[in-house]
Amino acid sequence: MAASHTLTIRGALAPLSWTTGSTLVAAGTDTFTLTLPALSGPLEFKPLLDDTTWAIGPNYHAVPGQTLDVYPHFTATMGAVSTLIAAFQSTVLSDTRAIYVYLPASYAENTVATYPVVYMHDGQNLWAALPQLAFASTWNVDTAFDTASNTGACSSAGVTGWGAQPLGGTPVTCNADSDCGAGSECRTFPEAIVIGVANDANRIYEYTPTTDPTTPGGGGADLYLKMLVTELKPKIDATLRTRPDVASTAMCGSSLGGLVTAYAGLKYPNVYGMIAEISPSTWWNTDVILADVMTTLAAPNRPGFVYLDSGSGTADDEADTDMLAAEYVTLGYTANVNYRHVIQQNATHSETYWAERFPGAMQLILGAR
Numbered sequence: 001m002a003a004s005h006t007l008t009i010r011g012a013l014a015p016l017s018w019t020t021g022s023t024l025v026a027a028g029t030d031t032f033t034l035t036l037p038a039l040s041g042p043l044e045f046k047p048l049l050d051d052t053t054w055a056i057g058p059n060y061h062a063v064p065g066q067t068l069d070v071y072p073h074f075t076a077t078m079g080a081v082s083t084l085i086a087a088f089q090s091t092v093l094s095d096t097r098a099i100y101v102y103l104p105a106s107y108a109e110n111t112v113a114t115y116p117v118v119y120m121h122d123g124q125n126l127w128a129a130l131p132q133l134a135f136a137s138t139w140n141v142d143t144a145f146d147t148a149s150n151t152g153a154c155s156s157a158g159v160t161g162w163g164a165q166p167l168g169g170t171p172v173t174c175n176a177d178s179d180c181g182a183g184s185e186c187r188t189f190p191e192a193i194v195i196g197v198a199n200d201a202n203r204i205y206e207y208t209p210t211t212d213p214t215t216p217g218g219g220g221a222d223l224y225l226k227m228l229v230t231e232l233k234p235k236i237d238a239t240l241r242t243r244p245d246v247a248s249t250a251m252c253g254s255s256l257g258g259l260v261t262a263y264a265g266l267k268y269p270n271v272y273g274m275i276a277e278i279s280p281s282t283w284w285n286t287d288v289i290l291a292d293v294m295t296t297l298a299a300p301n302r303p304g305f306v307y308l309d310s311g312s313g314t315a316d317d318e319a320d321t322d323m324l325a326a327e328y329v330t331l332g333y334t335a336n337v338n339y340r341h342v343i344q345q346n347a348t349h350s351e352t353y354w355a356e357r358f359p360g361a362m363q364l365i366l367g368a369r
Contacts, residue, residue: 011045058152123196
């Protein structure tokens with residue numbers, strides 16, 4: 001892009017303005033830089049192509065002293081879902097399964113951009129673009145990321161962006177802080193690659209860390225996680241433009257998928273730095289995950305961010321999930337900083353409600369933009 005275009009930035013604090021762009025210096029074929037040595041406070045800004053075409057999505061934010069890498073895009077508005085590997089062969093599990101991928105809107109347009117990766121279980125149930133795969137309704141994961149790429153959401157009561165929005169209601173969307181009320185910011189969560197790992201007939205076995213006397217077939221989570229870490233992740237990192245480090249690698253799942261996600265936070269904190277447990281089956285084997293979580297190591301040898309949720313009451317096992325939440329607090333996680341516990345009133349154990357809570361989960365674990 002540097003060969004034929006310029007990039008500028010407009011912003012809210014001097015020396016920037018919203019009326020005239022400051023030109024970035026080309027530092028390579030597709031890399032531009034701008035140094036602002038004397039910011040008087042937090043900065044809201046946005047890149048422009050040739051100082052005429054605004055980058056898609058809400059404004060960016062920076063604070064004095066911060067070095068910020070920005071990967072803007074100017075044309076694409078939707079990501080793409082596809083079958084990345086139709087039959088991924090695992091030696092660890094001696095089976096094959098489909099691996100699905102969501103590539104964000106900017107992936108094809110900005111070919112130097114790299115992305116965090118969110119690994120998700122029950123990969124057939126995730127995609128609005130592939131509803132025929134789902135054995136229930138879908139999570140609309142692709143829609144959630146597309147929406148966040150194109151618009152922001154206003155923060156509220158100390159909670160940032162999409163995590164502050166009414167569950168099941170109409171979000172308060174925005175493009176700039178000025179679209180929100182006083183003291184509120186317009187924020188979104190970063191784009192990410194999402195890997196959907198299909199389940200198979202061994203789902204209960206693979207998603208549970210122990211056997212359970214009330215439910216046959218459990219106890220294979222160690223092998224399943226070993227497959228993800230030693231076989232699948234290296235393949236993904238070699239194939240796609242990922243950020244392979246622990247701080248950029250997340251796991252998210254629901255129900256038994258939420259249980260194995262909590263377990264992954266214990267077994268592989270050096271791989272999964274962010275975990276989102278959606279309606280986890282905490283009840284498994286008389287709440288065995290509670291004893292496991294209490295063995296979590298001190299920071300930094302544990303996931304940097306933990307999101308946990310459920311519906312209310314007995315419809316979604318709130319009582320057991322509340323006990324798990326209390327343990328994370330005891331371990332030193334801080335609400336709305338590196339931890340969030342959400343209870344959605346009147347929500348049942350279903351994809352419909354998981355889809356409503358998913359953007360807030362991503363806002364916490366991926367961070368605010």
